[in-house]
Each structure stands twice: as structure tokens, then as C-alpha cells.
Amino acid sequence: QVQLQESGPGLVKPSETLSLTCTVSGGSITTYYWSWIRQPPGKGLEWIGSLYNSGSTIYNPSLKSRATISVDTSKNQFSLKLTSVTAADTAVYYCARSVYGSRTNPYYFDHWGQGTLVTVSS
Amino acid sequence: DIVMTQSPDSLAVSLGERATINCKSSQSVLYSSNNKNYLAWYQKKPGQPPKLLIYWASTRESGVPDRFSGSGSGTDFTLTISSLQAEDVAVYYCHQHYSSPVTFGGGTKVEIK
Numbered sequence: 001q002v003q004l005q006e007s008g009p010g011l012v013k014p015s016e017t018l019s020l021t022c023t024v025s026g027g028s029i030t031t032y033y034w035s036w037i038r039q040p041p042g043k044g045l046e047w048i049g050s051l052y053n054s055g056s057t058i059y060n061p062s063l064k065s066r067a068t069i070s071v072d073t074s075k076n077q078f079s080l081k082l083t084s085v086t087a088a089d090t091a092v093y094y095c096a097r098s099v100y101g102s103r104t105n106p107y108y109f110d111h112w113g114q115g116t117l118v119t120v121s122s
Numbered sequence: 123d124i125v126m127t128q129s130p131d132s133l134a135v136s137l138g139e140r141a142t143i144n145c146k147s148s149q150s151v152l153y154s155s156n157n158k159n160y161l162a163w164y165q166k167k168p169g170q171p172p173k174l175l176i177y178w179a180s181t182r183e184s185g186v187p188d189r190f191s192g193s194g195s196g197t198d199f200t201l202t203i204s205s206l207q208a209e210d211v212a213v214y215y216c217h218q219h220y221s222s223p224v225t226f227g228g229g230t231k232v233e234i235k
Contacts, residue, residue: 047224
């Protein structure tokens with residue numbers, strides 16, 4: 001049974017870089033699509049971006065190139081960096097898996113991490 | 123971007139009664155070459171991640187009780203809980219993965235009347 005676990009700082013200062021890691025167990029990260037999704041308090045879900053084929057990445061244009069997803073196959077982990085954060089980036093951040101996808105987007109998310117709350121505040 | 127609009131925002135249903143949630147996409151999410159609707163439904167409880175219930179608009183995920191069903195095609199979709207149980211209290215989200223960026227509906231909160 002695949003499991004995902006997010007880790008990283010819970011507090012980030014405005015204008016700095018948010019960094020999170022998702023550790024995958026019970027399956028290899030070299031297959032499928034691996035995504036970051038966030039949910040601001042009291043708001044809906046927003047797809048940030050995805051990794052597939054052990055290195056290809058696709059992103060939501062709404063993040064305006066602030067997001068970067070990378071992979072460490074030796075540790076079965078993938079990571080998110082989000083630069084120049086503001087209070088609007090305060091959210092619960094989830095990592096998730098999709099079995100299928102295309103060159104432009106992942107399909108439905110069948111496994112999710114528990115989520116980690118990141119607060120942007122000075 | 124495809125906008126997903128859910129209705130109602132919330133509903134209260136008696137135990138054992140039917141709950142119906144609607145989701146409308148701003149453009150069709152039906153892929154004609156394979157006749158699949160690129161639409162999924164999730165259940166989200168407080169403090170938990172979303173749980174996949176339905177994919178391809180009507181295929182139930184393994185382990186999901188059969189009181190949950192999905193229907194619809196093109197731009198109009200429905201999630202039905204045939205007999206509401208106490209453990210079904212949650213927020214439900216629809217999700218289109220037809221085109222990038224994938225987007226979610228605003229959610230429908232289901233409560234017990």
C-alpha cells in the first residue's frame with residue numbers, strides 16, 4: 001500500500017522560499033505522476049504542479065513560475081519549492097499520486113499524504 | 123481554465139435519506155476518442171486528506187461503499203449518496219482532469235438533518 005508523507009517548516013517569512021518534501025513508501029517514485037496540491041484555510045483545492053517520468057514537470061500557470069518540483073529517486077522523495085511567498089500562500093499542502101496522466105496534466109489523485117500546514121508570516 | 127461549479131454549497135439530509143450533489147463544468151470534460159469523462163469526486167473530512175470516491179465520472183474506487191454513485195456526462199455531473207450514514211458527513215469536491223490546469227469545484231458540505 002503506497003503511503004505519502006509531507007515534511008518541512010510550518011512557518012515561512014514573507015518573500016522567502018517555501019520548501020517541502022514528500023516521502024513515498026510502498027511504491028517507486030519512478031513511475032506514475034506525483035503532485036503537489038494546496039488548500040488555503042476555508043478555501044478550495046488548488047493543483048500546484050506534478051512530476052512524472054522521473055524528471056518531467058508540469059505546473060499550474062497561476063503560480064507564475066514561482067514553483068519548482070524536483071525528485072530524489074535514491075530517497076524515493078520529491079520536493080516543492082515556492083519562491084517569494086506571501087500570506088496568500090498560507091495553506092495545507094498535500095502531496096498526491098496519480099496513476100495516469102498526460103503531457104499536460106495528471107489525472108485523478110488516488111493516494112494523498114496527510115497534509116502539512118504552512119503559514120506565511122513574519 | 124475549466125471552472126467547476128458545485129451546487130448546493132451545503133445540504134442537510136436525514137440519516138438513511140438520499141443526498142445529491144451537482145457539479146457543472148464550464149466546458150465539456152468528455153474526451154470523444156475514448157468516450158471517458160475526465161471527472162472525479164472526493165470526500166474530505168476535517169483534518170484528513172481528500173479521499174477518492176469516483177473517477178471517470180462513474181467508476182467507484184476500490185473499497186468505496188456502493189451507496190456512493192456518480193453520473194453525468196459532458197458538462198453536468200452528479201454524486202449521489204443513496205442512504206446517508208453518519209460517517210458520510212464531509213465536504214465533497216468534484217475535479218476535472220480533462221485539461222491543464224486541473225481544477226476542483228468549490229465543495230459541498232453534507233450534514234445530518
